[in-house]
């Protein structure tokens with residue numbers, strides 16, 4: 001089983017100014033990689049509350065953090081309920097908060113949720129949680145062409161959003177779009193047509209003929225867009241930021257790691273808007289990974305860390 005490699009770990013631990021006895025909330029527990037190192041810094045009198053929407057993530061993190069039994073409160077919930085979660089768990093007086101957005105490696109690679117365009121046989125689910133929300137399949141098979149085009153354009157910044165939405169709607173008249181492979185094939189068809197590539201049913205040769213665009217597979221942006229829509233990710237982020245500032249004690253720090261410009265923009269604007277009120281911006285420019293991490297962990301390449309302190 002692969003364990004998620006926490007990104008910007010050293011930078012994050014420094015930015016949170018951790019010391020023994022502190023109370024920390026990790027809003028995105030994942031595989032507990034950040035949490036484990038945070039716990040080492042705040043041990044043994046410190047406490048960590050680890051939240052994750054994914055029940056499998058919480059179960060897994062409990063195993064990874066076994067040595068810290070008694071110091072961790074595990075919560076299976078959406079971080080957009082942060083205020084309520086802190087109150088319900090009597091976790092007031094928070095000294096530091098971490099939000100490390102997006103998916104973890106096991107979610108992407110192993111849990112069969114259809115996050116990765118490289119697993120054609122997986123169902124297109126894309127939910128972090130088992131919550132009763134629509135899956136990516138539901139969205140693809142029920143939304144109007146216009147709605148799909150908007151999702152692809154707004155959340156994926158996909159230039160061929162309209163053409164891909166049209167192709168989705170045309171395909172589903174014939175058969176339901178159920179698997180990762182179904183969707184990848186639709187996207188590739190649109191790109192092939194655009195680039196004037198001759199049709200072939202051999203997946204490998206199709207990929208050769210549809211070049212990765214600026215280092216990205218043609219399906220990357222559509223998959224990102226669907227994941228954001230399924231999990232209402234940008235709204236969850238907008239919701240959690242003011243709550244995080246609210247539950248922090250004065251002098252406490254909030255660190256957010258984002259992975260694409262839509263997320264980073266929300267964090268940046270929120271921090272800017274509130275800087276005159278109750279927060280101090282610690283780093284004007286986002287912290288990015290060092291060369292060594294850049295080489296060893298491809299996921300870290302797009303990571304941006306922003307930090308504030310509550311006044």
Ligand SMILES: C[S@@+](CC[C@H](N)C(=O)[O-])C[C@H]1O[C@@H](n2cnc3c(N)ncnc32)[C@H](O)[C@@H]1O
Nearest residue numbers: 006028030031032033034052053054078079103
């Ligand atoms: C990048 S991973 C975190 C990895 C973790 N920092 C580590 O070191 O292992 C992001 C995690 O956040 C969770 N997540 C994403 N959106 C969430 C939300 N709105 N509420 C709660 N958890 C969320 C995902 O299920 C995933 O496990």
